[in-house]
Amino acid sequence: MVRAELTSTALQATFWTALIVVSAGAVLLLRGRRSAVPRVRDNTPRPGGPLLCWSRCNPDRCPLNVTDLPFGRDRVRRTEWFGGLRRGNSSAMNLHHLLGSVERVESLDAPAAATSRIAGRLIERTRLAGALRGSWLGHPVHPLLITIPVGTWMTSAVFDILFKDVTTARRLIAVGLAATPPTVLAGWADYSLLDRRQQRVGLVHAASNAVGVTMFWLSYRAYRRNRNRAARTYSFLGLAAISVGGALGGHLSYAQGAGMFRWQPLRAVTHRHPLEYQRAA
Secondary structure (H helix, E strand, C coil), rough: CHHHHHHHHHHHHHHHHHHHHHHHHHHHHHHHHHHHHHHHHHHHCCCCCCCCCCCCCCCCCCCHHHHHHCCCCHHHCCCCCCCCCCCCCCCCCHHHHHHHHHHHCCHHHHHHHHHHHHHHHHHHHCHHHHHHHHCCCCCCCHHCCCHHHHHHHHHHHHHHHHHCCCCHHHHHHHHHHHHHHHHHHHHHHCCCCCCCHHHHHHHHHHHHHHHHHHHHHHHHHHHHCCHHHHHHHHHHHHHHHHHHHHHHHHHHHHHHCCCCCCCCCCCHHHHHCHHHHHCCC
């Protein structure tokens, strides 16, 4: 009974902490976007509808004719702000700026290409490529599976720090480690389908998460040996690493559009309302 109450309290604390952090981050990002990037809109009627341009869309994938913009495609390429449009040097450094910088690290191309080839060959041999990539779900499986290790590791820290229950903390870390292999497998199944810029971000995302998994494995060992202080240190390092990996994963999915409309290719053209482009600006 006591354990159930502690579990409920820990989950509530985790939920409200996450809600506060996400809300604060959203406010900061919205303020940064409004102050740093000018919106470019042209409501000139066109055969395909009004020209509503994202302020941060990728010029190579923009559904609009960017040559009609005031500064043209060449200007867009010269002033590209990590996949977005900006004028001059008025953009300020923010988190999106930092995450997007990984897209331009060309030195990652060689290891990314080699990793993509190896991952593609291994996944195709399993005959489970479609299932791992979400053919049965309608979208990639990896973002769904990642909630298990991340959730258990966050809750483990709550039990250790707030409730001093190192046994439950250790067991939760073990659950997260057990859920890691299928999560990683689903991620590598998606990797071979990414384009070059996405693979750069995906490689750093995978490396950061690998560091996090290693830290939690060391934390689990430390808990087993009653080295609780070391275990806490490893856990916090692991949480920091997977936080970086999670931010890069979010950038990969939502800023770069990795895996979007993979199983509904027509929906990208026929089911998106023009206001979505406008709201993304």
